[in-house]
Amino acid sequence: MTHKIAILGASGYTGAELVRLIATHPNMDLVAMSADRKSGLEMAEVFPHLRHLKLPSLCKISEIEFENIDLCFCALPHATSQRVIRSLPKTLKIVDLSADFRLRDPAEYAKWYGVEHVAMECQAEAVYGLTEFYRNDIRDARLVAGTGCNAATGQYILSPLIKAGKIDFDHIILDLKCAVSGAGRSLKENLLHAELSEGYYAYSVGGVHRHLGEFDQEFSKIAGREVKIQFTPHLVPANRGILGTAYVLGNAQVVHETLVDAYKTEPFIKVLPLGETPSTKHVRSSNFCHVGVVADRIDGRVIVIAALDNLTKGSSGQAMQNANLMLGEKETEGLMLAPVFP
Structure with a gap:
């Protein structure tokens, strides 16, 4: 049909x-x-x-x-x-x-x-x-x-961990690097090549980014209690891609196993071996999302990273x-x- x-x-x-x-x-x-x-x-x-x-x-x-x-x-x-x-x-x-x-x-x-x-x-x-x-x-x-593209990236990292109760809900930091196409095609002075190239910067700092509304809604629903994360996006001089890095409190092996189990039947979410990190280069123009987990040198802290194409x-x-x-x-x-x- x-x-x-x-x-x-x-x-x-x-x-x-x-x-x-x-x-x-x-x-x-x-x-x-x-x-x-x-x-x-x-x-x-x-x-x-x-x-x-x-x-x-x-x-x-x-x-x-x-x-x-x-x-x-x-x-x-x-x-x-x-x-x-x-x-x-x-x-x-x-x-x-x-x-x-x-x-x-x-x-x-x-x-x-x-x-x-x-x-x-x-x-x-x-x-x-x-x-x-x-x-x-x-x-x-x-x-x-x-x-939202930022909201999707953050949720792929965090939602299974919150649902399983494997991280501290009150200590979640999410840092995202976002390509310029996420700002749309309209002409904007800050997106001119001379303004944007050869550098990147944080924007909507301090909890004013609109996608926080989605994080608050979805994470609180999953947890059954209020969950508010600390979130800072950065605009990078790239055409496509989002790289999200979450800093959480938990056990790296458990975090990795939880994500592997959550996405084991998903066709588009690929969890990398423990210790490997993803790159936006490896998902460009595709519907795939790659997720990596790394144990921090400080015991009890874990770094979880996801890469996806913001337009796809x-x-x-x-x-x-x-x-x-x-x-x-x-x-x-x-x-x-x-x-x-x-």
Whole structure:
């Protein structure tokens, strides 16, 4: 069976990544792509690397006939996404890549994103889209909320350890190095080559990064009590990738065994041998996440590191993984591309 697919917001990085992945999927037919400011253009004019594909022209959302669509990927900005989604047919399956449906509590959404949520009727049915932890709910969902790329990285490291009670919940430090594509495609002064190259810096320091809302929500739910981690992201002069390093209190052998057991049947999460560390180079342009565990020289302290591609496993690949489940496809379909190296 071929599923008819639409992408809303196809002119951004995550939209282009979705196109790249859908092109390899044997049972998905991309029939509509919106990009309001670039409406009327061909995708090859916006992303020349996709010129080999036969794709529909970019259009406005209002021009799409949604009754002919089986599933829609929504890659629109935060706050815009919820307004659009509430207006779409109630029978349409949707995977949202924005932050609009990640936080279940509307007060938390307003706190972290600075605007009121206007589509709580949709929020009520939204399923959090971290596939490895919400797989059964995603299969039956109509609306899936894709996670933040930083949030996904941190959860792959920490969620199994919190669930198993193998680390001290009150002493968790998470340090992330994030590639520049995570900031989107819009022109920003601090992302100009002369501003960013040859250095990197911490941002949203001191507990103000929006993805902390997801960490607070998910970790506290797993633990059955409040869990607040210390988290600092850093922007690095790379196009793709996230390297997350967590510092926890526990036993390295136990931590490693817990992660191995948690991910032993997962097709995309690879736990390295104890003492080995991952690199973003080894997951580039793929839906894989590599996790490593190292014992610190100070007894009782453990370092856990995860690497993933923010545009693939952290966003569009994760969205495809969820869509496969929602459409009754094999979860790995269109996603087993090997990482690009070097």
